[in-house]
Amino acid sequence: MIKLGSVSLFLSWKCNFSCNHCGFSCNPARTEKMPHEEALKYIDAVALNPDLEMVAFTGGEPFLYPEQIKSLMAHAFSKNLRGGVVTNGYWADDYKKTYAILAELQALGLQEIITSFDDYHNEYVPAHNIANVLNAAGELGIYSGVNMLVTKKSRIKRTNAAERLGLDIEERVRAKKMWIRESSPVLVGRAKKNYAEEESITYGEKELLHNPCPFVIRNSVITPEGSLYACCGFGDASEQGPGSLMYAGNMKEQGFEQLYSNVSNNLMLNIIHLLGPYPLVKLAKEARPGLSVKERYVSNCEICDEIANNQELRSAVGSVLSKIMASGGV
Ligand code: SF4
């Protein structure tokens, strides 16, 4: 049985920026916001799960609501849950200020901060903001992570990130003080409108066949609307959220444990967690020769997106899963 590790609350779809690649189509005009009282109730509900370790806050840009982050993080910490936050780092223009903000959050339970560094975010957020976040987190002993979205045309890549940030991030990764994840954007949300597939860096069967997704089931998320998903890779929330493979239901209609048991008992999601999504595509292709699917993908998340949106593939995967269930297991 895969255990729940973290729940992320998407506090809103509002962001101060409109990055071209944003899979959730966040921007300054979005108004959907998780009411504070509901967020408190969600924390109370998820805290009853004995395996839960962390509640993280994301969006949109959660630092647009600093008082709410503080209050919710403190509430989660009072239930022995560690705090996490995902931010574009717009507020970290001054090192002393950045250190003070993170120190205050650390006292309220913050143990991990995730930010982004790539051409898309760099249009809005200077490299020194990201360096401030990573340096202050490092000094305080807060674990940090950097997502890097790259294409063949990117100027900023993992290979030159240390130089641009002016800090030895690879050494920090080796010392297990931070992580870096680099991939091309999945073409959903605004990325679908702004990028050509040929620009993406893609991978084939050799790389994808043995590539489990450690996030699904373990890292569930709740949106501003109260929807629970099995991971954060559900694409554009406003366009296809409830149609996503990862949709479990709405917290306003059912209790968390019921919704979460739908997720944790879902055969497809368990296979994706243990083996990755590609084996499902491979089995579907073997079962239905001639099935039209992509040969290469930018990441596991793009495979899930194709399973969700290519109806022929979705139905073939459904048949594969039915056969597995009928035979009594994987
Ligand atoms: S990618 Fe992040 S920073 Fe950019 S618009 Fe979306 S939420 Fe905001």
Ligand code: SF4
């Ligand atoms: S690979 Fe699939 S299951 Fe894993 S995070 Fe991406 S969309 Fe979710």
